[in-house]
Amino acid sequence: MSKYETNFTSKFFAKRAFSFWKARVALYALLKALGVGQGDEVILPGYTCVMDVNPIKYLDANPVYVDIEPKTFNMNIELLEEKISPKTKVIIAQHTYGYACDMDAILEIAGNHNVVVIEDCCLALGSTYKGKLAGTFGRAAYFSFQWNKPYTTGLGGMAVCNDEKLAEAIDRLCENDMVSPSFKEVAMLAAQLMVYRTFIYPGTTALAQTLFRWLTKKGAVVGSSSTCEFEPVMADDFFKRMSCVQAKSGIRQLKKLDKNIIHRKEMAKLYDELLSGKDWIPRQYDSAVQDPVMVRYPVRITEKEKALEEAASAGIELGSWFECPLHPIETPMQMYGYEVGMCPEAEKAAREVVNLPLHPRAGKKTVKRTVKFISQFEQA
Numbered sequence: 001m002s003k004y005e006t007n008f009t010s011k012f013f014a015k016r017a018f019s020f021w022k023a024r025v026a027l028y029a030l031l032k033a034l035g036v037g038q039g040d041e042v043i044l045p046g047y048t049c050v051m052d053v054n055p056i057k058y059l060d061a062n063p064v065y066v067d068i069e070p071k072t073f074n075m076n077i078e079l080l081e082e083k084i085s086p087k088t089k090v091i092i093a094q095h096t097y098g099y100a101c102d103m104d105a106i107l108e109i110a111g112n113h114n115v116v117v118i119e120d121c122c123l124a125l126g127s128t129y130k131g132k133l134a135g136t137f138g139r140a141a142y143f144s145f146q147w148n149k150p151y152t153t154g155l156g157g158m159a160v161c162n163d164e165k166l167a168e169a170i171d172r173l174c175e176n177d178m179v180s181p182s183f184k185e186v187a188m189l190a191a192q193l194m195v196y197r198t199f200i201y202p203g204t205t206a207l208a209q210t211l212f213r214w215l216t217k218k219g220a221v222v223g224s225s226s227t228c229e230f231e232p233v234m235a236d237d238f239f240k241r242m243s244c245v246q247a248k249s250g251i252r253q254l255k256k257l258d259k260n261i262i263h264r265k266e267m268a269k270l271y272d273e274l275l276s277g278k279d280w281i282p283r284q285y286d287s288a289v290q291d292p293v294m295v296r297y298p299v300r301i302t303e304k305e306k307a308l309e310e311a312a313s314a315g316i317e318l319g320s321w322f323e324c325p326l327h328p329i330e331t332p333m334q335m336y337g338y339e340v341g342m343c344p345e346a347e348k349a350a351r352e353v354v355n356l357p358l359h360p361r362a363g364k365k366t367v368k369r370t371v372k373f374i375s376q377f378e379q380a
Contacts, residue, residue, distance in 0.1 A: 004247040005158070007254050012135050014160035016167040018174065019247060021181055021240035023122050023144035023157030027092075028055035028239065030118055030140050030159050033169035036061050036089050043083055044092040044120075045075040046343030047350070050230065050326040052092070052120065053336050057232030063336060064088070065325070067343035071284040072099035073298065073353075076345070081109050090116045095124035095134045097355070098264075098294035099285055103129050103137040118142070122157075125150035126261040126293035139163055145246070147196070148319070148359075150295050151253040151260060153246040154189045154196070178241050186243045193249060202317040202357055202366045230330055256360075261293050264358045270367050271297045271356060278375040296355035300380035304354055307377050316373045317362070319355035322346075352380040 005017040020026045036042060038060035044052065046065030056063045064083050069076045073096040080091070091110050093101045101119075110117045121127075121135040122144035128134065135141035140163065143149075145156035161167055181189075229235075253260075272282040280299070285292060296319050301307055304320075311318035323329040325346045326338055333339075340347070356370050 002242075002247055004242075004250045004254075007251060008158055009160065011254065011257065012133060012141075012160050014136075015162045015164070016160065016170075018159045018170050019242035019250075020157045020159070021242055021246075022051075022155050023142055023146065024051045024055055025239060026142040026157035026159040027052060027118070027120075028058060029170050029173055030142060030161075030166075031055055031059055031061070031090065033166055033173055034090060034116055034139075039087060040089040041085060041087040042090045042092060043080070043088060043115075045094050045096070045346070046325045046338065047073055047096065047322055047346035048094055048120075048326065049322070050328070050331040050336060052094075053326060054229060054232055054234075057336065058234040058238070061089070062087075063338075065338060065342055065346075067345045068096070068349065070345055070349065073097060073349060074099055074101045075106075077102050077105045077109070080106070081113075084109070084113050084115065088113065088115050090118055092118050092120050093138060094120035094122075095127055097296060097298050098124045098127050098292040100124060100127045100129035100134045100290040100292065102289075103134075107137060122146075122149060123295040124293065125295075126257070126264075128291045130289055131291075135160060140166060145250060145253070148295070150264075150293065151250075151257065152193075152196070153242075153249040153253065154193045156242055156246040156250060174241070177239050179237050179239060181240055181243050186245055189243065190245045193245070202315075202362050202370075230332065232335060260360055263360050264293050264295075267358050267362060267364075267367050268292075268294045268297055270364060271358075271371065274368065274371040275299070275375070278371065280375065280379045294358050297358055298353050298355045299374060300349070300352040301354060301374070302352070302378045302380045304352060307354055307374065311373065314373060316370060317357045317366070318370075318374070319357075321355065322350050322353070324350045 008017045036059050040061040041064050042056045043064045047068045053063050066075045066079050093106050117138035119135050119138045119141035121141050124134045140161035143158045145153040275282045321327050326333050
């Protein structure tokens with residue numbers, strides 16, 4: 001294992017870790033190593049990113065969507081069992097925004113049907129359920145280090161597991177099929193990381209995102225998602241390993257992780273207090289069961305599009321995800337087996353939810369300014 005992988009295993013009490021160019025590559029590796037293939041079904045929440053669905057489709061398997069519950073935006077456990085069929089091979093437990101899933105219930109249902117559980121920890125680095133870290137319950141878990149995740153290496157993903165048989169299968173897969181990123185990709189990513197560290201702050205985020213998306217379409221930067229990834233057809237160079245640039249950045253970020261987590265918890269608590277003072281309903285979760293480390297702070301409002309437009313003009317960092325049940329809004333959802341009306345709570349959340357910054361560069365002044373701005377709108 002690389003030093004980054006070794007350091008990551010020590011944080012998550014895992015025997016093995018595998019680093020990849022992107023988190024969706026990590027999920028693909030896990031699914032393929034588990035033998036997921038044509039006709040198999042993989043269950044996941046109908047409130048996710050389409051890049052989590054692509055690996056399922058790449059393997060000729062079928063995604064099955066479960067609606068969410070409205071407070072934590074996680075899979076509604078009461079609807080899970082009815083979605084299981086003889087073809088079900090994997091359940092993906094996505095810890096949305098940092099709220100940990102009800103892992104006891106998911107594991108019990110999965111165990112009753114001999115189904116594997118993989119944890120999606122892309123938004124929940126450091127969150128706990130009943131005192132145990134998210135990512136340590138299922139057969140395996142995967143994490144993302146993309147730009148707006150708990151910490152960033154520009155792009156990047158990690159899969160972890162304690163199952164030696166699964167680890168051996170991933171080893172074989174990586175040895176036989178893995179490709180390296182090009183020199184151009186690595187150089188571009190290194191330059192983007194430098195720009196990010198120097199110039200990206202809450203007040204500049206909206207402008208930077210607009211510019212970044214334009215540059216991505218022009219091929220001038222390495223984007224989180226390329227145009228071809230909005231169709232379920234795997235590119236020849238999809239199964240790509242992590243670069244040294246990403247790994248070195250990840251090692252540095254791991255050293256700062258404890259401080260990062262403390263900051264996120266403190267800022268989330270400040271949002272709770274300030275929003276309550278504006279007569280808004282703050283986060284709602286069972287603090288006796290879970291201790292979330294939020295990647296962003298989600299709130300529901302009645303005028304989402306207006307708020308996003310005005311935030312960009314005001315220099316307020318306001319996130320739009322998830323824009324639809326299979327984020328982003330450009331996703332041709334029918335190509336992924338999603339029909340409007342399948343997950344009504346997820347569709348409602350997509351119409352209402354914006355998210356507020358919690359990253360290390362968003363301090364108390366940013367939180368207060370953000371609450372002052374968002375409280376001008378009506379809470380949904």
